Amino acid sequence: DAKTTQPTSMDCAEGRAANLPCNHSTISGNEYVYWYRQIHSQGPQYIIHGLKNNETNEMASLIITEDRKSSTLILPHATLRDTAVYYCIVRVWIYNQGGKLIFGQGTELSVKP
Amino acid sequence: DTEVTQTPKHLVMGMTNKKSLKCEQHMGHRAMYWYKQKAKKPPELMFVYSYEKLSINESVPSRFSPECPNSSLLNLHLHALQPEDSALYLCASSPGLAGVGANVLTFGAGSRLTVL
Numbered sequence: 001d002a003k004t005t006q007p008t009s010m011d012c013a014e015g016r017a018a019n020l021p022c023n024h025s026t027i028s029g030n031e032y033v034y035w036y037r038q039i040h041s042q043g044p045q046y047i048i049h050g051l052k053n054n055e056t057n058e059m060a061s062l063i064i065t066e067d068r069k070s071s072t073l074i075l076p077h078a079t080l081r082d083t084a085v086y087y088c089i090v091r092v093w094i095y096n097q098g099g100k101l102i103f104g105q106g107t108e109l110s111v112k113p
Numbered sequence: 114d115t116e117v118t119q120t121p122k123h124l125v126m127g128m129t130n131k132k133s134l135k136c137e138q139h140m141g142h143r144a145m146y147w148y149k150q151k152a153k154k155p156p157e158l159m160f161v162y163s164y165e166k167l168s169i170n171e172s173v174p175s176r177f178s179p180e181c182p183n184s185s186l187l188n189l190h191l192h193a194l195q196p197e198d199s200a201l202y203l204c205a206s207s208p209g210l211a212g213v214g215a216n217v218l219t220f221g222a223g224s225r226l227t228v229l
Contacts, residue, residue: 032216034216036218038156041222042222043117043203043205043220043221043222043223044156044203044205044218044220045220046217046218046219049216049217087155091216094169097161097168097169097210098144098161098163098168098169098209098210098211098215099210099211099215099216100158100161100169100216101158101216101218102158103148103155103156103157103158104155105155106155
């Protein structure tokens with residue numbers, strides 16, 4: 001299974017962009033990168049996913065390097081409510097079973113006033 | 114309705130009890146999941162159902178028994194659990210395991226289980 005490596009924790013000032021890196025150097029050509037976050041005492045929440053191209057939605061942007069060995073999740077204007085654990089996940093595809101998400105350790109993002 | 118509802122929110126049980134956790138969604142999703150999460154750890158995948166059939170079992174002990182009676186409901190039956198099974202049990206659903214929306218999971222808030 002492709003593994004991901006993320007910093008254990010990061011701080012970000014409120015109103016600034018939060019850039020969360022993720023390394024996935026063993027990713028295969030057809031494996032997607034997913035990002036989820038988990039706010040304390042809640043279930044994880046889907047943020048964004050991508051394969052090769054950069055992606056943007058109302059929550060965040062995902063930048064994937066050309067060699068696909070790393071990616072960065074960008075929260076353009078972080079707020080206190082963005083304080084959470086952010087998980088970078090490489091989807092594992094099992095023939096005849098489908099895709100499954102295996103969560104890594106994640107990055108604990110603290111947004112400070 | 115864009116929610117996954119889990120009941121009960123909290124459950125305390127003895128090692129000889131039999132109990133069940135329930136999960137419900139009305140988004141028309143055809144894939145449903147159970148994850149287990151210990152304190153300060155990431156969620157661990159337990160089971161995946163696709164179109165009401167068990168698709169993935171991550172070598173979970175038989176004291177955990179999943180059931181998917183229909184496309185909206187997912188149960189986790191618990192029997193003869195150990196104190197180390199105490200954790201937050203998260204249910205999730207997605208449109209499917211392949212195609213558009215695959216693995217875009219909507220999670221419930223979880224059921225916090227304590228085994229005495």
